[in-house]
Amino acid sequence: MNSRTVIPVTTGDAVVPTGHAAPRRTRRRARGARFALGLALPPLVWQLAFFIGPLLVLVAMTFWSVKMFRLTPDLALGNWTHLLSSSFFWDAYLYTFWVAALSAVLASVLALPVSYALARKVSPRLQRLAILLLIVTFFTSYPVRTYAWQIVFSPSGILNSLLALIGVEPILILNTTSATVVGFLTLTMPLVILIQTFAIASVDQRLIEAAYNLGCSHGRTLFTVLFPSARIGLILAGTFAFVLSFGDYISPALLGGSRPPTLSILLTDQVKSGNHWPRAAVVAVTMILTLLTVVLGMLALAYRKKGAAA
Amino acid sequence: MSRKYDSGALSLSRRQLLKAAGLTLGAAAAGFSPFTSAQSPHRTLNILSWPGHADPFAVAEFEKLHNCTVVAREYVGGEAMLGLINQAPPGMFDVVMADAEYVDMLRMGGFIDKLNPDDYPIADFFPEFQHFEGHWDGDDLYSVMLRFGYIGMAYRTDVFSPEEVTSYTALWSDKAKGRLGMFDWYLPTMGCLSLRQGNRPPFDIGGAQFDLLKKSLNSLAPQVSGFYSMSNLFSMLSNGTAAIIPGIGDWVVNLLQKDGVPVAAVVPEEGGLQWTESLSIVSSSRNKDLAKAFIQYMTSPEGQIRTARLPAYVASIPNRKGWELLNERHPEDARMLGLTLDGPNVMDDYAKGKIFLRKLPVQQEIDQWNDVWTAFKSA
Numbered sequence: 001m002n003s004r005t006v007i008p009v010t011t012g013d014a015v016v017p018t019g020h021a022a023p024r025r026t027r028r029r030a031r032g033a034r035f036a037l038g039l040a041l042p043p044l045v046w047q048l049a050f051f052i053g054p055l056l057v058l059v060a061m062t063f064w065s066v067k068m069f070r071l072t073p074d075l076a077l078g079n080w081t082h083l084l085s086s087s088f089f090w091d092a093y094l095y096t097f098w099v100a101a102l103s104a105v106l107a108s109v110l111a112l113p114v115s116y117a118l119a120r121k122v123s124p125r126l127q128r129l130a131i132l133l134l135i136v137t138f139f140t141s142y143p144v145r146t147y148a149w150q151i152v153f154s155p156s157g158i159l160n161s162l163l164a165l166i167g168v169e170p171i172l173i174l175n176t177t178s179a180t181v182v183g184f185l186t187l188t189m190p191l192v193i194l195i196q197t198f199a200i201a202s203v204d205q206r207l208i209e210a211a212y213n214l215g216c217s218h219g220r221t222l223f224t225v226l227f228p229s230a231r232i233g234l235i236l237a238g239t240f241a242f243v244l245s246f247g248d249y250i251s252p253a254l255l256g257g258s259r260p261p262t263l264s265i266l267l268t269d270q271v272k273s274g275n276h277w278p279r280a281a282v283v284a285v286t287m288i289l290t291l292l293t294v295v296l297g298m299l300a301l302a303y304r305k306k307g308a309a310a
Numbered sequence: 311m312s313r314k315y316d317s318g319a320l321s322l323s324r325r326q327l328l329k330a331a332g333l334t335l336g337a338a339a340a341g342f343s344p345f346t347s348a349q350s351p352h353r354t355l356n357i358l359s360w361p362g363h364a365d366p367f368a369v370a371e372f373e374k375l376h377n378c379t380v381v382a383r384e385y386v387g388g389e390a391m392l393g394l395i396n397q398a399p400p401g402m403f404d405v406v407m408a409d410a411e412y413v414d415m416l417r418m419g420g421f422i423d424k425l426n427p428d429d430y431p432i433a434d435f436f437p438e439f440q441h442f443e444g445h446w447d448g449d450d451l452y453s454v455m456l457r458f459g460y461i462g463m464a465y466r467t468d469v470f471s472p473e474e475v476t477s478y479t480a481l482w483s484d485k486a487k488g489r490l491g492m493f494d495w496y497l498p499t500m501g502c503l504s505l506r507q508g509n510r511p512p513f514d515i516g517g518a519q520f521d522l523l524k525k526s527l528n529s530l531a532p533q534v535s536g537f538y539s540m541s542n543l544f545s546m547l548s549n550g551t552a553a554i555i556p557g558i559g560d561w562v563v564n565l566l567q568k569d570g571v572p573v574a575a576v577v578p579e580e581g582g583l584q585w586t587e588s589l590s591i592v593s594s595s596r597n598k599d600l601a602k603a604f605i606q607y608m609t610s611p612e613g614q615i616r617t618a619r620l621p622a623y624v625a626s627i628p629n630r631k632g633w634e635l636l637n638e639r640h641p642e643d644a645r646m647l648g649l650t651l652d653g654p655n656v657m658d659d660y661a662k663g664k665i666f667l668r669k670l671p672v673q674q675e676i677d678q679w680n681d682v683w684t685a686f687k688s689a
Contacts, residue, residue: 068415069392070396086681092688150549172488174549175536175551253539257537258538259536260687260688261687261688269687272387273495275392275396
């Protein structure tokens, strides 16, 4: 074959001879790329229109002002300086972070035995039923479930009535951080259990068997083989719990008595009285930046290669 | 002999044609009658109001009469109302319900129409409410009062006796420690505390008085059980989490009393605030005739006795003929609401000069009062 040899190239229906034919692999790759782009374009456009776009508007709004209850486009730093220099903002920020982190840790720890049992110990039928029941909770109303806790925790509610039966003094849980945490766990536990269950179930059974064969006890196998192998899912489950708790309004308002207020409550307070949407936007952007930082950090931790520098 | 239009399928004499035309025109005229909308197309009346005002209990009769549906966009707090109406596209709302202190802002913002006083039963109102502050601009009427109530303190009668709650000082008592509930809106609570300080009027205070008010508010921090939304107030008083709550009144208590909850309301000796809810026609409304009919209905005796006993929260009414009808049809409710014509009633506190209109802060910005409240929540 010499350099002038015509190499026929098929493009669909016809065989088209070409003098300087691009390699077939390149053309196929280009076709594949166009196909992928075509598939990806609708969700990309959707994300741009309904996520990135509004996010940019939200950021811009942090610099707007309110005059006679009307939003006025502006370029003022006043909203940022006002909130960032207010002690109540930082009090709310630290409290929100702390109680969300606490709830994430509690949810992860409390969900672990349940997830392990569902992933490794129960029959497939029971596993499927349990997963279905966990999914069903997402179809129920979260505010209604939270209101139900009010009935349980009120001074003469179910809990104190039961305690009275055994001669114990009533305890006041409503309008405390403990009640808020219970509300957060109500919100996050089903999701955490599901993610942990899938993570633990996906660990190669041969690794567990190898550990047993090498003489590891049950506990050592769990903590040195199973959980590290499911690390990514376990960390992501906790991260989801943090994200949901950090942004929740219902539990701090209905169970925590808005005392102290979380960032979500602070955000609504800015709008409720004074109609200060720009200041609410500042709170919202701060929350988004915090969550982004936490999520990226946890992803880095989850996918960190063993032995790599931190 | 009459001419017949020979169509083969239809034959009409002139008499029959005239009769049919007459019936058609009559039906069309009936469709425009203010007394029935049976023939008119079904319309929607959009109102911007506090919760519960589109309840069928209040509006079903009006809806039947005018062949319409009343749809409410609900808000809590006057500032929220202003925000909603500011951001609403033209034509979104037909009627706006506003507290007296916000009517001026609606008028200055060009959101509401001037009304003809002769269209509404204002002459039937008690004299105190006929030319009510905020509703008029000179001789021009912009809003018609629908209902009102007083704000002082609500308390559980199984915790506090009436003698213990004659003053706002009860909020600092040992009995209130950890059981002082707060309605999560700065205006009524801070107004009541301002009255306790002796400020008359309570919302027009200088810098020094405002600093004292801040101190007074923050000193309550150890007493507070929580900050509650409108719906949560009912829960917390019912379940006993809150034993005393300032900045609210009969509008919460009367409903709970009906359910047997041991609560009562009081206007302390330092005085109380008056809230009012009034109706205006939104300037951009496309149903102004229906909006006017709605205001006429709700301020008529029939509408007044319904709004007084609204399931969401009860209230007092300004129309004296409404009082008469209420006493005639529902004497028990009239007694419970303090709207009796013989004996003590809600107008007594008014006569004693104990009641001050709830207003927006005069010498400070709303933001300043709101920031004090937000900081207090974190204390």
